[in-house]
Amino acid sequence: MRLSALSLVLMALSLLSGNAVADWYEATGQAVLRAGDKVAARKAATEDAVRKALLYSGASIRTVQQVTDGLLTQESMFLHSQGEVQNVQIVSETEENGYINVTIRADIYPDQNQCANLQLKKQLLVSPFIIENREQAVVGQLYELDQASTSVFMQKLEESSASSLIKLLPQSIRQQELSYADRSALQRNYGGRYLLKASLADVSLGERVGNNWTFWSDPDRERFYQLQLELSDIQEQKVLLSQKYQTSAVWGFRETTVISPKTQRFWQTDYGKSIERVLNAAAQDVEEALRCETILADITLVNQHKVLLNLGSKQGLKTGDELTILFRRQHKDRFGQLQDQLTVSELKVKVKELTHTSAWAESVNMELLANVQVGDAATLISDKE
Incomplete structure (x- = not known):
């Protein structure tokens, strides 16, 4: 079973352009070669490579078709597309066991508002x-x-x-x-x-x-x-x-x-x-x-000014991350079925202790979290907020 033909490697290079930072990504896409139609296979493999590079970088993939069409007419292209993709190059193309493999390199500036x-x-x-x-x-x-x-x-x-x-x-x-x-x-x-x-x-x-x-x-x-x-x-x-x-x-x-x-x-x-x-x-x-x-973290324990969350380093949480508490209450919908309702509170907590699957977070102002209950939730405060 051919499972590893699609590869993605982050090239640990950074380019400074004004105040923006771009990362170089190299991605290999693959497509089936049908009836000797290399043009169609090359296009599909290139689109696959661009999509993977964009996904890995965190950028939107809505520009895949536009980028791919440009690459098929020239080996290198410069594209202004909502500040995401700047420079894309075809690095190599190979044919193996009925597949076309296309490797591209892209300079990507992920949209800061994405x-x-x-x-x-x-x-x-x-x-x-x-x-x-x-x-x-x-x-x-x-x-x-x-x-x-x-x-x-x-x-x-x-x-x-x-x-x-x-x-x-x-x-x-x-x-x-x-x-x-x-x-x-x-x-x-x-x-x-x-x-x-x-x-x-x-x-x-x-x-x-x-x-x-x-x-x-x-x-x-x-x-x-x-x-x-x-x-x-x-x-x-x-x-x-x-x-x-x-x-x-x-x-x-x-x-x-x-x-x-x-x-x-x-x-x-x-x-x-x-x-x-x-x-x-x-x-x-x-x-x-x-x-x-x-993503929401469930609160599994409340201890005065601290809460225990069911997210940890496994999910990408870090010590020092701040989260907003959400109150979870149940109500019945018009069909009589129980549903959860989340209400955003003004309470903020900061991660102090971290394990692989859980974290202790304490009130930013060391306030008692008297109104917080087991079953409530917390969501990460973005750096953009």
């Missing part, structure tokens, strides 16, 4: 993918394609994400909507506020393609792959991303051929390569949707 709380990582819960119609997996015996897709997706997300800590749930969540008790249990047991669910809506075979078949062999057929993905904030009951991805490729095997999706052989097929590209795109979309979300 996101707050970027230093903190969100806990993302991933529900194992499911095949909606398992009868479609009969040919090829692709019953493990949901498990394999989950593994590859998580690998891609780990490669591209600077915003999340990823945890795979032990079982798939199939409910369309979760109850308050279900949502509370997920947050309590796994520490995650964000949930990703996905299903393989279509892995069926299409009509015969081409003429390379005889009476002793099966005809080549097109095979589809449709991924339906939903990313949600289970605390706010808010959908952050709902997206359908689809692709197809020639399935050049006899109907009796068994090929496990957990093998290298499968992922070297045209079908496997097409799926990998879809999963890579999905992972990058999830990263983009998550990274500007405000």
